Amino acid sequence: MAAAVTIPSDRIRADLWRPLSGAGSWxxxxxxxxxxxxxxxxxAWGYQIHTGIGVVGKRRPVMWSFYITNFVFWIGISHxxxxxxxxxxxxxAGWRRPVTRAAEAITVxxxxxxxxxxLIHLGRVGIFYYLIPYPNERMxxxxxxxxxxxxxxxxxxxxxxxxxxxxxxxxxDLADLARHSTGPHRTIYRLLSLGWTGSxxxxxxLERAQKLMAGMILAVAVxxxxxxxWDFAMAVAPMWHSTIFGPYFxxxxxxxGIAALIVVMAIIRRGMHLEAYxxxxxxxxxxxLLLLMCxxxxxxxTAENLTVWYGNEPSEMVVFGERVRGTYAPLFWAMVILxxxxxxxxxxxxxxxxxxxxxxxxxxxxxxxxxxxxxxxxPTLARPRLPAAWGTYSPTWVEVSIxxxxxxxxxxxxxxxxxxxxxxxxxxxxxxxxx
Amino acid sequence: xxxRWGMVIDLDxxxxxxACVAACHAxxxxxxxxxxxxxxGRATHWIRVDRYYEGEFPDVRVRYMPVxxxxxxxxxxxxxxxxYATYQNPEGLNVQVYNRCVGTRYCGNNCPYSVRFFNWFEPxxxxxxxxxxxxxxxxRMGGVMxxxxxxLQRIQRAKRDAKDEGRxxxxxxxxxxxxxxxxxxxxxFGDLNDPESKVSRMAKSGRGTRLLEDLGTKPKVIYLQRVK
Numbered sequence: 001m002a003a004a005v006t007i008p009s010d011r012i013r014a015d016l017w018r019p020l021s022g023a024g025s026w027x028x029x030x031x032x033x034x035x036x037x038x039x040x041x042x043x044a045w046g047y048q049i050h051t052g053i054g055v056v057g058k059r060r061p062v063m064w065s066f067y068i069t070n071f072v073f074w075i076g077i078s079h080x081x082x083x084x085x086x087x088x089x090x091x092x093a094g095w096r097r098p099v100t101r102a103a104e105a106i107t108v109x110x111x112x113x114x115x116x117x118x119l120i121h122l123g124r125v126g127i128f129y130y131l132i133p134y135p136n137e138r139m140x141x142x143x144x145x146x147x148x149x150x151x152x153x154x155x156x157x158x159x160x161x162x163x164x165x166x167x168x169x170x171x172x173d174l175a176d177l178a179r180h181s182t183g184p185h186r187t188i189y190r191l192l193s194l195g196w197t198g199s200x201x202x203x204x205x206l207e208r209a210q211k212l213m214a215g216m217i218l219a220v221a222v223x224x225x226x227x228x229x230w231d232f233a234m235a236v237a238p239m240w241h242s243t244i245f246g247p248y249f250x251x252x253x254x255x256x257g258i259a260a261l262i263v264v265m266a267i268i269r270r271g272m273h274l275e276a277y278x279x280x281x282x283x284x285x286x287x288x289l290l291l292l293m294c295x296x297x298x299x300x301x302t303a304e305n306l307t308v309w310y311g312n313e314p315s316e317m318v319v320f321g322e323r324v325r326g327t328y329a330p331l332f333w334a335m336v337i338l339x340x341x342x343x344x345x346x347x348x349x350x351x352x353x354x355x356x357x358x359x360x361x362x363x364x365x366x367x368x369x370x371x372x373x374x375x376x377x378x379p380t381l382a383r384p385r386l387p388a389a390w391g392t393y394s395p396t397w398v399e400v401s402i403x404x405x406x407x408x409x410x411x412x413x414x415x416x417x418x419x420x421x422x423x424x425x426x427x428x429x430x431x432x433x434x435x
Numbered sequence: 436x437x438x439r440w441g442m443v444i445d446l447d448x449x450x451x452x453x454a455c456v457a458a459c460h461a462x463x464x465x466x467x468x469x470x471x472x473x474x475x476g477r478a479t480h481w482i483r484v485d486r487y488y489e490g491e492f493p494d495v496r497v498r499y500m501p502v503x504x505x506x507x508x509x510x511x512x513x514x515x516x517x518x519y520a521t522y523q524n525p526e527g528l529n530v531q532v533y534n535r536c537v538g539t540r541y542c543g544n545n546c547p548y549s550v551r552f553f554n555w556f557e558p559x560x561x562x563x564x565x566x567x568x569x570x571x572x573x574x575r576m577g578g579v580m581x582x583x584x585x586x587l588q589r590i591q592r593a594k595r596d597a598k599d600e601g602r603x604x605x606x607x608x609x610x611x612x613x614x615x616x617x618x619x620x621x622x623x624f625g626d627l628n629d630p631e632s633k634v635s636r637m638a639k640s641g642r643g644t645r646l647l648e649d650l651g652t653k654p655k656v657i658y659l660q661r662v663k
Contacts (some may be wrong), residue, residue, distance in 0.1 A: 051556070054577075060549065152517075268644050
């Protein structure tokens with residue numbers, strides 16, 4: 001279903017370019033606040049490197065905690081973009097046009113942030129490059145049997161692919177911007193547009209390249225989160241060693257990705273006065289997608305927990321009990337409410353499905369999915385097989401600061417991005433209005 | 436035939452005195468913990484004595500089980516390390532290469548026995564304890580994993596001595612610190628590839644079990660326990 005477009009072509013350009021020049025007081029305030037939070041997060045990281053990773057709350061046996069939770073969460077958010085926009089492109093969904101660039105930018109930024117967490121998490125971050133297969137005089141290779149090396153490979157592939165995927169549809173807009181600007185801006189935009197002139201041959205090439213990238217990025221995105229899930233599923237730890245973790249994680253990733261997209265779009269819509277472009281129909285369609293993923297998520301969560309409970313294997317039941325009625329029960333039930341009950345009611349009942357409820361559900365889902373990842377990582381580790389080794393975990397200010405800072409970093413990157421290029425692809429949008 | 440080092444621990448003899456724990460600390464330069472860090476669960480003990488309580492009060496019986504790295508033949512910690520910092524050496528020891536370890540802690544997660552310890556900070560010893568370090572054992576830096584080595588330094592020394600004297604390492608010549616210090620003589624160490632060694636003969640005992648045997652990790656620590 002295509003959005004009803006009646007906006008004249010030159011209005012579109014004026015509207016979508018307006019946010020590029022000048023900065024309102026709200027914009028400046030937002031940059032300052034997020035910038036300070038990011039700086040604080042960097043300080044916390046520096047403190048952690050200097051003093052030792054012991055400044056975080058991790059302790060034996062909970063060797064992984066907030067950082068890995070954040071890692072999985074942000075890689076999940078990255079599925080907003082590329083995956084959703086790729087599906088929409090491949091299915092020729094006309095309503096995708098004002099959504100795709102916003103979504104693809106989320107992907108790139110979320111990957112930049114998510115990809116940092118394995119480094120923040122390392123005991124000795126200074127030699128992180130041991131994980132990379134680089135030529136060295138002692139012929140030492142990383143261990144290709146380790147899921148962490150698969151992970152590294154998958155994320156490198158994904159970030160490379162999604163940067164290209166974001167960049168390709170930027171070319172016509174960058175060339176257009178270069179034509180209409182002066183001074184250093186003109187030089188930069190012209191350089192970035194790689195000599196795009198808008199010939200028929202170029203348009204055809206762009207279309208072909210975008211289709212090809214959409215197909216490939218789809219495969220990469222699914223494999224990336226499957227590999228992330230294997231970090232857990234390959235271990236023999238109770239309630240990690242599960243065959244459905246691959247699809248379960250991919251589902252959760254798309255679920256949280258759509259939620260992030262809805263939140264970001266709502267903020268852009270209000271902040272940049274793009275009400276005429278990001279219409280209720282876009283939110284309605286995304287809300288339906290969110291509802292679909294909510295049901296899929298509920299299905300997987302039920303399958304996962306029911307089989308563990310019915311199987312009644314002692315070491316798994318200990319972890320299951322911790323989650324459902326033990327230390328982590330409040331988090332577990334909050335997750336169920338936020339990920340299932342709220343979106344199911346607000347978005348499932350047609351009368352209740354508005355932009356407002358979509359945003360409320362989406363924020364809930366983001367919190368819920370973060371909790372889901374935390375509940376996968378920590379309870380399993382806190383309850384290893386030998387009861388004598390059982391432990392607890394609570395975060396310190398360092399982990400909390402760095403976690404908060406990454407959300408601020410996302411906002412900051414987005415704020416900067418929205419000043420550099422139009423957040424909605426102008427040529428693509430005009431394409432609709434031109435017929 | 437290369438050595439294949441293994442250990443037998445007779446749980447029916449263990450009194451839970453923890454002499455093995457103290458000896459291990461002294462031998463292996465294990466970093467000391469502060470009360471705060473220990474309360475957090477960050478104390479490092481390459482060998483620990485797990486306690487299991489049987490029966491209802493007042494008729495309670497405590498059973499002790501010293502748990503150290505089981506040096507599994509199929510060790511779950513090994514394949515998951517992205518940098519080969521832990522691997523199976525030719526003598527069947529599961530060894531940790533401190534210089535190579537980047538500190539992902541994945542091995543710690545995947546060890547079903549929870550015997551891997553992480554250096555959360557650079558290790559510190561209150562004066563003058565830093566003067567009693569064992570010169571044969573590396574002091575581990577912050578940010579790396581460590582665990583029981585079966586006192587690799589003693590194995591190396593015994594092999595060197597034997598080589599110098601042109602003979603094979605004798606049975607009982609290598610004694611890890613825990614084995615040496617056990618007053619109840621509950622622990623025996625030796626070469627499992629030598630069918631005549633004490634440890635081989637004891638491992639064949641009808642009382643022999645392995646910890647979490649059903650996981651298929653093939654531990655080289657064999658526990659002897661009367662089966663009721």
